[in-house]
Amino acid sequence: MNKVEKWFPDVDKIWFNGELVKWEDAQIHVLSHGVAYGSGVFEGLRCYNTIDGPRTFRVKEHIERWRDSAKQLRMTIPFSDEELIDGINQTILENNLDSCYIRPLSFFGYHSLGVHPLDCPVDVVIATWPWENYLGADAKEKGVRCCFSPWIRVHSQMVPSAAKATGLYIGSMLARVDAIDKGFDEALMLDATGNVAEACTENIFVVKDGVIATPGLDSSILPGITRKSIIELARDLGYTVEVRSIARGEVYSANEVFLTGSAAEIKPVREVDSREIGTGKPGPITKHLMDEFSAIVRGENPKYAKWLDPVTSPSKVL
Ligand SMILES: Cc1ncc(COP(=O)(O)O)c(C=O)c1O
Structure with missing residues (x-):
């Protein structure tokens, strides 16, 4: 070996x-x-x-x-x-x-x-x-730079696209390598119909005029658990969250775009295909959700204590 x-x-x-x-x-x-x-x-x-x-x-x-x-x-x-x-x-x-x-x-x-x-x-x-700084050390503060990938997200008629299956990550791998080669931090992928699916290892949200939107399962996305948490959190905070098809142009013209994933947590997007998103800085709704999410994962919001489980093990007596 x-x-x-x-x-x-x-x-x-x-x-x-x-x-x-x-x-x-x-x-x-x-x-x-x-x-x-x-x-x-x-x-x-x-x-x-x-x-x-x-x-x-x-x-x-x-x-x-x-x-x-x-x-x-x-x-x-x-x-x-x-x-x-x-x-x-x-x-x-x-x-x-x-x-x-x-x-x-x-x-x-x-x-x-x-x-x-x-x-x-x-x-x-x-x-x-330990896995800190996913998508870059200053990604949280400055936001990430993305490009749309020439590779599209696998369609659910080809393979079960909602499964987190190792072989499916060839698509994510190729898209990420291509994005890094071109000088971006992350790639966004369209689905087989040309609508926005997700990033290589994150789900995507766009914000326009105060309304948050994210693609649904019909865009071949992985049903992200951070995505589900952010939808619930944002609605609890009084935001409108639409789960619907998103056209590529909506990403370019959004006021804010952010990505969610267990590794990435919530990462603002500051640029897509050389177009500045909003002011080019993390927007107020993204920042609000990031702050609330940070408090939740520090255990400071009892309402979401249900999302946190103690790390105890009957197999290891401390
Ligand atoms: C392709 C893909 N989409 C979305 C996500 C986000 O999912 P989650 O929030 O459950 O980590 C991940 C990460 O697991 C992923 O690999």
Whole structure:
């Protein structure tokens, strides 16, 4: 097996098929089905260091989406929800992290390399690591610069586009590489009908005349859990949020545009295809939602305590 360099010296363990193993020992066979065909499904969520200690954000919804994604690939994740949540918590605790990114992943493993995967075992992994400054160190304050990608978001008749499946990320990868090559921070993707879908790894919102809008599932988006949270939060704050098709031109002429995702959280967009968005600075509604969201993930808003779960583990007695 290859010598594996750890990403962070202090992050030592990965949960692999029910056991915590050393980071460098979490290895698989090169002929695993998921390696050849991208036949995996995964999640991405965060643990926040709140005023009450470490809390995972909407972990049950992430497990539910993980299972929904798996079902669409005819995959059964061979652990109960309790075992998976316990695995997440153990991995955070064992690595002594209080705020981090969490990457649950399951894929068809090593058995045979016919495209039909159902005889392959399902391997399950949970990794955690610190992941700050997604989309750039000053993205929160200054906003990100985006371009529309020449690659479109996969249509739901090609593959189940609402599944967070590893193979689907070839599209995100190509779009992101192209955007970075052209000097932008992130790419936006249209759907197969030419309407706006989402960014490579975030959902998109546009604001015009005080009204917030975001594309729906009919634009082949990933049903983002941050997106769902922001829709609920914005409505609770009294904003109108429309879930509807968005034309490309609406992005250019929006007063504000922002992206949402578990890794990115909320990131203002300051420019798209060399057109300044609004004043070219994060707009007031974006800033309002960012401030409210930050308070929620610090555990300072009891109304949304339901979104935060304590990181405790019966498998690891502290
Ligand atoms: C393609 C894509 N869209 C949207 C999102 C945002 O989803 P969430 O808010 O659940 O992280 C992600 C990130 O998971 C993504 O990869």
